[in-house]
Amino acid sequence: MAHYVTMHTLACLTRQGAEALAQRLAAATDVKAQRVRFNMLDGKMLVEFEAADREALERWLHVEGFHFDWLLRVELEFADGKLKSIE
Numbered sequence: 001m002a003h004y005v006t007m008h009t010l011a012c013l014t015r016q017g018a019e020a021l022a023q024r025l026a027a028a029t030d031v032k033a034q035r036v037r038f039n040m041l042d043g044k045m046l047v048e049f050e051a052a053d054r055e056a057l058e059r060w061l062h063v064e065g066f067h068f069d070w071l072l073r074v075e076l077e078f079a080d081g082k083l084k085s086i087e
Helices: 015-026 054-064
Strands: 002-009 032-039 044-051 070-074 076-079 082-085
Touching (some): 015 044, 044 054
Antiparallel strands (some): 002 044, 032 044
C-alpha cells in the first residue's frame, strides 16, 4: 500500500465534531487512515493514509464527501537516524 498525506480545510468544527470526524476516518475500509491531526484555530485537518494508489484515495475521498486542499504521496521518511522507504 502507498502512503499519502492530505490537508483539509474545516469550517466551525467543535472538539466533539473533530472526534466524530476522526472516528469516521478510522472506520474506513477501502483506505486506511493512520493518523489524523487537527488545528482547531486555523480549521485544518492533516490525515496520513494508506491506499492502493492515488486514484483509489481520491475516489474514496470523493465518495465520502471529503474535500481536500492537497494530496501528497510520501515515499521516504527519516526515522531512527536514517532515511528509509515507507512503501
